[in-house]
Amino acid sequence: MATPNTPLWEVFIRSRNGLAHKHVGSLHASDATMALQAARDIYTRRGEGLSIWVVPSSAITASDPAEKGMMFEPAESKIYRHPTFYEVPEEVGHM
Amino acid sequence: MYTQALNTAEADDRGLEDAARAAQFQVRIDAEERIEPNDWMPAAYRKTLTRQISQHAHSEIVGMLPEGNWITRAPTLRRKAALLAKVQDECGHGLYLYAAAETLGSSREELVDAMLAGKAKYSSIFNYPTLTWADIGTIGWLVDGAAIMNQIPLCRCSYGPYARAMIRVCKEESFHQRQGYEIMLTLCRGSDEQKATAQDALNRWWWPVLMMFGPPDATSQHSDTSTRWKIKRFSNDELRQKFVDATVPQAQYLGLTIPDPGMTQDADGHWRYSEIDWTEFKQVLAGNGPCNRDRMAARRKAHAEGAWVREAAAAYAAKRAQRQTAQAAE
Numbered sequence: 383m384a385t386p387n388t389p390l391w392e393v394f395i396r397s398r399n400g401l402a403h404k405h406v407g408s409l410h411a412s413d414a415t416m417a418l419q420a421a422r423d424i425y426t427r428r429g430e431g432l433s434i435w436v437v438p439s440s441a442i443t444a445s446d447p448a449e450k451g452m453m454f455e456p457a458e459s460k461i462y463r464h465p466t467f468y469e470v471p472e473e474v475g476h477m
Numbered sequence: 478m479y480t481q482a483l484n485t486a487e488a489d490d491r492g493l494e495d496a497a498r499a500a501q502f503q504v505r506i507d508a509e510e511r512i513e514p515n516d517w518m519p520a521a522y523r524k525t526l527t528r529q530i531s532q533h534a535h536s537e538i539v540g541m542l543p544e545g546n547w548i549t550r551a552p553t554l555r556r557k558a559a560l561l562a563k564v565q566d567e568c569g570h571g572l573y574l575y576a577a578a579e580t581l582g583s584s585r586e587e588l589v590d591a592m593l594a595g596k597a598k599y600s601s602i603f604n605y606p607t608l609t610w611a612d613i614g615t616i617g618w619l620v621d622g623a624a625i626m627n628q629i630p631l632c633r634c635s636y637g638p639y640a641r642a643m644i645r646v647c648k649e650e651s652f653h654q655r656q657g658y659e660i661m662l663t664l665c666r667g668s669d670e671q672k673a674t675a676q677d678a679l680n681r682w683w684w685p686v687l688m689m690f691g692p693p694d695a696t697s698q699h700s701d702t703s704t705r706w707k708i709k710r711f712s713n714d715e716l717r718q719k720f721v722d723a724t725v726p727q728a729q730y731l732g733l734t735i736p737d738p739g740m741t742q743d744a745d746g747h748w749r750y751s752e753i754d755w756t757e758f759k760q761v762l763a764g765n766g767p768c769n770r771d772r773m774a775a776r777r778k779a780h781a782e783g784a785w786v787r788e789a790a791a792a793y794a795a796k797r798a799q800r801q802t803a804q805a806a807e
Contacts, residue, residue: 385586385780388787390579407642408576410585412790413797424569427562428649447515 390439391417393424395431403435411436506707511637514580522706526636527581528597529708531588534574535599538592539772541567543607544616552610559656560613566653570646577638593777601758602689604766611664611671611678617657619679619686619724625650626720627690630710639708658727665731672732679728680736687750688758690717721748 388410394403406425411417417436425431445453461467470477499519505512512518541564548564551557575585591597602620607613628650631643664675691697691713703709711719725748728735739751760766 385590386787386791387584387586388791407573407645408579409572412787413794416790423565424572427565427569444515447513448517 388412391421391436392439392442393417393421394435394437395421395425396433397431399432403433406430408439409436503705506635506705509707510635511640512635513637521702523581525703525706526639526708527578527583527588529703530574530578530581530639530642531583531591532598532600534571534578534588535592535597536603537567537571537574539599539603539776540620541571542772542775543603543605543768544613546607547610547613550610551613556660563617563653563656566649570642570649573642573645574639577636577642580638589780593773593780595764595773598762599772600689601761601766602685604761604769604772605682605685606768608681609674609678611661611674612682614657614660614664614675615678615682617653617655618661618727619657619682620689621650621653621657622724623686623689623720625654626716626723630716633707633710635707661731661733665733675731676733679733683736684753684757685761687717687721687753688755688761690714690720692755692758693753718747721750722746 389412390408390410391414392408393406395406396403409417409420409424411420414436418434421434421436422431426434457463498517502512502517502519502522512522544560544567545564548557548560551560575588578588579585588597592599607616625647628643628647632640632647634640634643661675664671694712694714697713704712725735725740725742737751741749743749761769764770
């Protein structure tokens with residue numbers, strides 16, 4: 383008999399105070415409590431984390447990589463959004 | 478290495494793909510871009526990686542068996558704690574790898590079932606027995622040493638999820654090799670009897686470890702495609718040579734003899750080993766190694782005996798979900 387599927391979860395870990403949670407991988411668990419415990423065992427065996435989030439993978443909406451050109455185009459052409467676009471005379475010093 | 482069965486030839490279905498997309502894909506590979514799960518990829522790339530990553534995962538899981546065998550018999554509490562942690566790491570590595578394989582579209586359950594049905598392979602090395610405590614030292618030193626040699630280039634593999642899993646694995650693997658070498662060092666500095674067990678373990682493991690790198694380049698037909706796709710960065714023979722060159726001085730430091738009387742050092746400093754018995758390798762891959770049947774039986778037993786846990790967890794989750802829905806409706 384084929385083994386029935388167990389839901390997939392994405393795991394996010396905050397490594398130190400002040401840093402954001404970062405995606406570290408995924409795991410299978412039947413519910414959120416077990417997902418948290420499994421995340422601790424699989425992803426924090428060497429003190430990698432102070433906080434864990436688990437999110438059902440099915441709850442994530444992702445952008446389509448095939449459309450990344452169109453998706454991110456608005457940011458490509460706006461160099462005036464970067465500080466180096468503006469000229470400040472050297473005499474003014476660091477700004 | 479963990480995917481030796483891949484070295485058999487497989488039909489290259491490049492012709493069936495949209496040629497333009499395949500060309501574009503190769504441009505991305507050549508530019509060292511990472512391929513991510515939702516990106517377009519040739520069907521053969523997906524198939525090769527699914528097989529490679531799942532076989533690697535199965536190897537980590539089956540690899541727990543030879544060492545798990547010694548957890549209750551470790552000579553000290555320190556060794557026992559270290560071995561337990563190492564075996565737990567192997568389990569974690571298996572899980573990272575299953576997760577990476579799943580991103581290609583097969584579920585972990587399907588992959589595990591394929592292994593239990595004997596349809597998927599795992600590394601030949603785990604079909605050898607661990608007869609003495611020195612075998613545990615040798616596995617850490619040589620088997621994990623060979624694995625590191627193979628896995629470091631995989632951290633730059635073209636498939637993003639596999640490369641990322643390998644980075645985590647490599648970080649943890651170094652402890653495995655060092656604890657193994659420390660066991661060997663302790664045995665070699667101990668009584669004559671203890672040193673003899675270290676030599677005996679090296680004698681038994683040396684050749685199977687060299688076989689881990691897979692068939693010689695001349696006969697490995699799969700490598701071309703894997704190299705073109707930057708899944709593979711070095712050939713079997715290149716990695717094997719690197720491993721031998723790194724290991725010979727370590728054996729000398731221990732005062733152990735590599736069981737290869739024909740081994741010589743050439744002018745460039747490389748250690749040249751004798752011909753490997755590939756008949757043995759083929760036999761082990763075909764299921765006729767010393768422990769193949771034991772390993773499969775142990776995995777099937779563990780899977781069957783864990784069925785009630787999976788069922789109970791699923792039933793509990795379903796009950797909780799139902800209760801929450803009922804409460805929300807009130």
